[in-house]
Amino acid sequence: MNRLITILGLVCGCVAALAALLFNPLGSVVINAGMGADIYDWSALEFHGVEFDEMTLLGLPLRASGQAFTAAGIESANASIIVLRGPDGEAAALATRLVALDETGNLLRGDLGVNTYTNIYWPNRGSLLLYGYENRWPVIRDNVMGALGQSSESSWLVSALRRDGELSGAVGGSGVLEGIGGRYSETLHPNPAGDGTFAGRISLELSFR
Amino acid sequence: MRLFLATFILGALLTMLAARLYPLPDTPRLRSDSIALANGGREETFYVRLPDDRLGSPRAASVAPFPAQSFARDGKDRILAELFRVRDGEGRVIGLASKMSGDVTISKGQALRNVDWMLLIPSRGALIMSTKSRSADRERRYPSGYMGLDPVRSGLILFGTEEFSDLTGFFVEETDIDRVDENGQAHGVLKLILHMQNNAL
Numbered sequence: 001m002n003r004l005i006t007i008l009g010l011v012c013g014c015v016a017a018l019a020a021l022l023f024n025p026l027g028s029v030v031i032n033a034g035m036g037a038d039i040y041d042w043s044a045l046e047f048h049g050v051e052f053d054e055m056t057l058l059g060l061p062l063r064a065s066g067q068a069f070t071a072a073g074i075e076s077a078n079a080s081i082i083v084l085r086g087p088d089g090e091a092a093a094l095a096t097r098l099v100a101l102d103e104t105g106n107l108l109r110g111d112l113g114v115n116t117y118t119n120i121y122w123p124n125r126g127s128l129l130l131y132g133y134e135n136r137w138p139v140i141r142d143n144v145m146g147a148l149g150q151s152s153e154s155s156w157l158v159s160a161l162r163r164d165g166e167l168s169g170a171v172g173g174s175g176v177l178e179g180i181g182g183r184y185s186e187t188l189h190p191n192p193a194g195d196g197t198f199a200g201r202i203s204l205e206l207s208f209r
Numbered sequence: 210m211r212l213f214l215a216t217f218i219l220g221a222l223l224t225m226l227a228a229r230l231y232p233l234p235d236t237p238r239l240r241s242d243s244i245a246l247a248n249g250g251r252e253e254t255f256y257v258r259l260p261d262d263r264l265g266s267p268r269a270a271s272v273a274p275f276p277a278q279s280f281a282r283d284g285k286d287r288i289l290a291e292l293f294r295v296r297d298g299e300g301r302v303i304g305l306a307s308k309m310s311g312d313v314t315i316s317k318g319q320a321l322r323n324v325d326w327m328l329l330i331p332s333r334g335a336l337i338m339s340t341k342s343r344s345a346d347r348e349r350r351y352p353s354g355y356m357g358l359d360p361v362r363s364g365l366i367l368f369g370t371e372e373f374s375d376l377t378g379f380f381v382e383e384t385d386i387d388r389v390d391e392n393g394q395a396h397g398v399l400k401l402i403l404h405m406q407n408n409a410l
Contacts, residue, residue: 009213013220059234071302079292096307098329107228126313172367174342175313181345
């Protein structure tokens with residue numbers, strides 16, 4: 001009887017701790033851009049490298065999406081060319097994005113993510129260079145819950161404070177966007193093509209400095 | 210009940226400990242092969258072998274299906290987006306780069322050709338550079354004299370992260386084409402030459 005209680009206690013303790021980790025209320029805070037932001041839906045025209053889903057972020061070689069680069073120096077990075085569409089569904093801008101695993105993640109804080117570098121070009125207007133951090137813990141949590149048969153979210157707000165303590169935002173620009181500052185936030189959702197990559201929505205809240 | 214509580218706490222603590230000690234993935238450390246400059250800065254060169262290191266279409270860069278009204282009337286201002294692997298001086302692949310080029314409006318009826326580069330070395334950080342873009346940080350200062358680089362062809366290092374976060378300076382893009390094959394593909398080396406110095410100097 002004592003052995004059964006011991007096993008039951010251990011299992012319940014583990015489950016409770018896992019639940020506390022997954023739904024950690026003290027975890028990294030995600031940031032949402034304010035009202036009045038310019039909103040674009042984006043999807044990849046080209047994608048190279050590994051996608052940072054729950055398997056990749058946890059270092060599990062199972063079902064990782066995308067084809068990781070074989071060179072050791074870039075196996076935890078990806079590069080893509082993406083098109084941004086405005087509210088009317090028309091292509092509004094072209095962008096490139098480089099993404100690398102952030103190595104300062106912490107499971108206890110519910111903080112596993114990637115650093116993103118994005119260069120957006122609006123035809124005939126200007127370009128914008130963005131640096132941000134995405135905490136993909138919400139993706140992990142919902143996919144774990146989904147695997148357990150629970151309903152999960154269809155999109156995830158992932159923008160969080162960068163490692164330098166700043167909001168994800170613009171670090172440079174050209175043309176009419178020269179001298180622009182400001183921040184942005186992003187939500188991700190599975191690519192409708194079903195290839196395991198993400199598409200998303202970016203909300204840009206820019207301001208002249 | 211006391212036994213259940215004790216083992217419950219033990220199970221929770223063991224799970225937390227496992228989460229604390231879980232070996233998250235990391236990237237191999239790569240050392241910089243920069244060289245010191247006489248002006249107190251440092252030079253580092255990154256290499257792209259063409260066409261091998263181009264990601265995606267080897268013939269052309271991506272062009273988005275923009276509606277016609279997005280472009281100028283002459284229709285010439287294509288935006289080109291290119292992705293590359295990047296190598297160090299010993300030929301090892303150490304990072305990724307993106308290059309975007311296109312016309313940007315500087316005033317009514319006036320446009321300039323701009324080239325933005327983003328260079329990502331996962332174990333060291335990232336550099337964001339441009340020929341015409343300017344930093345969002347208007348207080349950012351640059352060394353005088355382009356640190357020995359050609360003023361006409363030089364661009365600015367706008368921003369850096371991690372190992373590059375305290376650096377400022379300039380870059381030049383050089384392309385040495387050996388030959389063009391029967392498919393029209395250029396074979397050669399693209400070099401990004403960076404001259405940097407600590408922002409505090």
